[in-house]
Amino acid sequence: MTNWAAYEASLRQRGSLTIWFCEEAIQAWRAAPRTTRGGQPRYSAVAIETALTLRALFHLAFRQTEGLIGSLMQMFQLDLPVPDHTTLSRRARTLAVLIRPQTTGPLHLLVDSTGLKLSGPGEWLVEKHGCKTRRSWRKFHVGVDAASGQIVALELTTPDVDDASQVGPLLEQVTAPVERLIGDGAYDRTDVYAAVAARHSTAAVVAPPRADAVLGATAETAPTQRDRHIQAIARNGRMGWQRASGYNERAKVEAAIGRYKQVIGDRLRAHSDEGRRTELVIAANLLNRMFGLARPSYVRVS
DSSP: OOHHHHHHHHHHHOOOOOOOHHHHHTTBBOOOOOOOSSSOSSSSHHHHHHHHHHHHHHTTOOOHHHHHHHHHHHTTTOOOOOOOOHHHHHHHOOOOOOOOOOOSEEEEEEEEEEEEEESSHHHHHHHHHTTTOOEEEEEEEEEEEEETTEEEEEEEEEETTTTTHHHHHHHHOOSSSSSEEEEEEOOOOHHHHHHHHHHHHHHHOOOOOTTTTTOOTTTTTTHHHHHHHHHHHHHHHHHHHHHHGGGGGGGHHHHHHHHHHHHHEEEEESSSSHHHHHHHHHHHHHHHHHHHHHOOOOOOOO
């Protein structure tokens, strides 16, 4: 590692607790007056997102989050209303929050998915009543920038949705140009190549073809990207193709998923899919902020 001092300082900074309210946040805390019919909200999206971010950071329940925000208002002597726990739960389902990665330049987009458990009866309750509960979970589809390690796109679906079908929705969230999309064998599908070509015409798709994959009808005269992958594997072997194509970068998206589960957890606490998506985006922004402080830089020594 060539930047140990800076990286070690960033690890300490991730645990450093410094909270302040800038003047813009104070002015934007209360909701703007409503111009249409209906009830007037008291809290702006800034207030709700701030509270939900602190909840994710400290792994708090809604009532404890309400208490934390109230104590901060007292500490800073701010005359601002404190969102109650029911408001936080309700507004989380409709909050329009966007993922905010810290990335520059063309991306090598790494895609993968994992399962996140849903909140439900605890192990003690199941053991006490002697019954079994059906395990419930959601599939977390994620797109990661290989250069920065930042989460740049995400989707939440039911378990029966396949990975390849979410490439289009993930790409719709990416504002920077994509130079290469890398995924495992689940993304070796025609619709994946089409989705990438429709949005980034010059982007390469790197996904390992199946062992029994065959060349297309035009492979000799006008080979597709997939044809070239099959030909390279036949010529250099699968391991040689992985090194030459950059497929091994895919390990970074698995590392990003591991960070999410270690820092945030492997369980979704919201009770609606809308609230769960908000929970995911806020957690991703939180991780991006932490990981943006510094990251290790390695060089091969032998």
